[in-house]
Amino acid sequence: MPVPKGSTIDPARTRAAIVDAATPLLYERGLDGVGVAELCARLGVSRETLYRHFGTKGGLVQAVLQARSDRVHRWMAAAVTAAGADPADQLAAVFDALGEWYREPTFRGCAMVNAAAQHHDDPVRAITARHLDRYLDLLSGIAARAGAADPGALGRQLLMLVEGATVVATHHGAAAGTAEQAREAALALLAAASRPPG
Amino acid sequence: MPVPKGSTIDPARTRAAIVDAATPLLYERGLDGVGVAELCARLGVSRETLYRHFGTKGGLVQAVLQARSDRVHRWMAAAVTAAGADPADQLAAVFDALGEWYREPTFRGCAMVNAAAQHHDDPVRAITARHLDRYLDLLSGIAARAGAADPGALGRQLLMLVEGATVVATHHGAAAGTAEQAREAALALLAAASRPPG
DNA sequence: AGTGGATGGTACCGATCGGTTCGATCAGCG
DNA sequence: CGCTGATCGAACCGATCGGTACCATCCACT
Numbered sequence: 001m002p003v004p005k006g007s008t009i010d011p012a013r014t015r016a017a018i019v020d021a022a023t024p025l026l027y028e029r030g031l032d033g034v035g036v037a038e039l040c041a042r043l044g045v046s047r048e049t050l051y052r053h054f055g056t057k058g059g060l061v062q063a064v065l066q067a068r069s070d071r072v073h074r075w076m077a078a079a080v081t082a083a084g085a086d087p088a089d090q091l092a093a094v095f096d097a098l099g100e101w102y103r104e105p106t107f108r109g110c111a112m113v114n115a116a117a118q119h120h121d122d123p124v125r126a127i128t129a130r131h132l133d134r135y136l137d138l139l140s141g142i143a144a145r146a147g148a149a150d151p152g153a154l155g156r157q158l159l160m161l162v163e164g165a166t167v168v169a170t171h172h173g174a175a176a177g178t179a180e181q182a183r184e185a186a187l188a189l190l191a192a193a194s195r196p197p198g
Numbered sequence: 199m200p201v202p203k204g205s206t207i208d209p210a211r212t213r214a215a216i217v218d219a220a221t222p223l224l225y226e227r228g229l230d231g232v233g234v235a236e237l238c239a240r241l242g243v244s245r246e247t248l249y250r251h252f253g254t255k256g257g258l259v260q261a262v263l264q265a266r267s268d269r270v271h272r273w274m275a276a277a278v279t280a281a282g283a284d285p286a287d288q289l290a291a292v293f294d295a296l297g298e299w300y301r302e303p304t305f306r307g308c309a310m311v312n313a314a315a316q317h318h319d320d321p322v323r324a325i326t327a328r329h330l331d332r333y334l335d336l337l338s339g340i341a342a343r344a345g346a347a348d349p350g351a352l353g354r355q356l357l358m359l360v361e362g363a364t365v366v367a368t369h370h371g372a373a374a375g376t377a378e379q380a381r382e383a384a385l386a387l388l389a390a391a392s393r394p395p396g
Numbered sequence: 397a398g399t400g401g402a403t404g405g406t407a408c409c410g411a412t413c414g415g416t417t418c419g420a421t422c423a424g425c426g
Numbered sequence: 427c428g429c430t431g432a433t434c435g436a437a438c439c440g441a442t443c444g445g446t447a448c449c450a451t452c453c454a455c456t
Contacts, residue, residue: 011432030316032230036414046434047415057414113365114315118228120306125369132369156366156376157359157383164362167311168354171323171330178354185355185387192386209402234444244404245445255444 015053015063018043023064027111031061031118061115062123068111069131076138087146091158091186094139098162099179102169109170110163135159148193161186213251213261216241221262225309229259229316259313260321266309267329274336285344289356289384292337296360297377300367307368308361333357346391359384 021043025034036057040047054060076094083093101107108114112128119125139162140155148154165182172178219241223232234255238245252258274292281291299305306312310326317323337360338353346352363380370376 014432030318032316035412037412047436048417049433051415052432108318109315110365113311113369116369117307117312117315118230120228129369132366153379156374156379160362160366160376160380160383161355161358162362163365164358164360167308167361167365168330168358171311171314171327176354178358181351181355182358185358188387188390189383192390212402233442235442238404242404245406246447247403249445250402 011053014045014049018045018050018053018060019063019067021045022060023068024106026061026064027068027114028106028108031115058123061119062127065111065115065124065127069127069134072131073134073138076135080138080142087142088187088190090142090145091139091190092183094142094162095165095179095183095186098165098169098182099177102166102179107169110166113163113166132159132163135162143190143193146190146194148190150193154189154193157189158186161189209251212243212247216243216248216251216258217261217265219243220258221266222304224259224262225266225312226304226306229313256321259317260325263309263313263322263325267325267332270329271332271336274333278336278340285340286385286388288340288343289337289388290381292340292360293363293377293381293384296363296367296380297375300364300377305367308364311361311364330357330361333360341388341391344388344392346388348391352387352391355387356384359387 022039025039025042036047036050039057039060040050043050050060054063076097079093079097080090083089112131115124116128136155136159139158140151143154143158144151161182165178169178220237223237223240234245234248237255237258238248241248248258252261274295277291277295278288281287310329313322314326334353334357337356338349341352341356342349359380363376367376
């Protein structure tokens with residue numbers, strides 16, 4: 001039964017379509033860079049439908065950010081698991097995936113960082129903070145499997161490389177091998193931390 | 199002669215005062231988060247004066263960003279020169295300075311990254327790109343003095359740590375020793391690159 | 397004292413913003 | 427068929443936006 005009881009057209013499908021269509025537009029032009037009018041026009045959706053599903057523009061923004069965070073996380077997790085069991089290979093896979101992202105013509109930096117730079121208020125910050133937390137979990141897990149003495153600290157250092165590489169790639173173009181340099185730095189840190197000190 | 203020929207009140211002084219007063223406000227609330235009306239009210243400046251000096255709000259934004267970039271660069275350069283001749287000490291001084299910044303209650307992330315996230319258009323991007331370039335020059339110089347095989351590549355890796363640490367500090371609070379972890383990572387990369395491979 | 401440029405204060409402009417409302421339309425279920 | 431609810435399209439609202447115009451004021455130099 002593709003349609004839930006008591007309704008004719010599936011609202012959940014409409015909602016998902018709106019989120020999917022709004023995501024690239026809000027990412028490219030910025031959360032405040034595109035108004036509701038243009039948003040509805042590009043989405044092929046009436047104003048009333050948008051407000052009935054999300055209540056406010058901020059609600060749509062939160063839904064878009066949450067969906068994007070989930071998507072990025074699934075993408076990264078898939079890249080890691082596809083890299084095999086070696087923690088170094090897994091870490092290299094993370095930065096290779098980032099390199100692919102940087103080379104996409106639509107790349108405009110980390111959507112979470114961009115969003116937080118604009119709306120340093122309420123619920124958006126919660127979403128971006130959770131996004132970074134999930135990233136940290138992924139990297140700390142790699143650090144732990146590599147036998148790092150302090151997986152949490154190494155994970156945070158690796159997270160800095162991930163976000164820093166994204167910032168540098170955003171501002172210095174994708175041509176230079178930003179992802180490759182970040183990967184080498186990450187592997188060097190991982191190797192140093194896996195080796196007992198002294 | 200504090201006053202230039204042919205004028206009564208020094209316009210340059212007024213302009214500098216406007217830039218100084220607008221800087222923290224635009225940094226805290228975002229470039230688009232504060233309107234011209236409130237801006238003038240907080241600055242104690244009439245609308246006409248602001249537009250005569252900067253032509254448009256974008257002109258004021260560019261002047262503010264340029265001034266902040268200059269100030270940050272002077273601050274970092276001073277921290278480096280005060281650290282002595284050892285490149286490792288100089289690099290540590292950079293991250294210690296960052297740590298002080300992160301702990302300031304007004305810290306809200308890198309103003310250049312925030313600005314670029316909002317206005318990914320022409321002149322703002324030029325200012326932020328030059329800001330990162332100057333940062334890169336500073337770090338590459340340290341890498342070169344440390345005898346790195348590829349000072350440019352190491353400089354970019356260190357730049358990633360600087361910007362990444364700033365992002366993490368912005369989203370994870372200043373409590374955790376973000377700057378210290380970044381400093382250790384940077385020193386580890388510097389030591390590894392100064393040592394001949396193999 | 398008088399002159400002229402710099403400023404403050406304020407009203408005003410058109411445009412756009414986010415958000416609301418209303419009626420027509422359309423798809424599915426009984 | 428008739429009913430119900432999701433949707434569209436467009437008009438509309440108040441607020442705010444960046445920017446302009448006008449005038450009184452004020453300061454510094456002659």
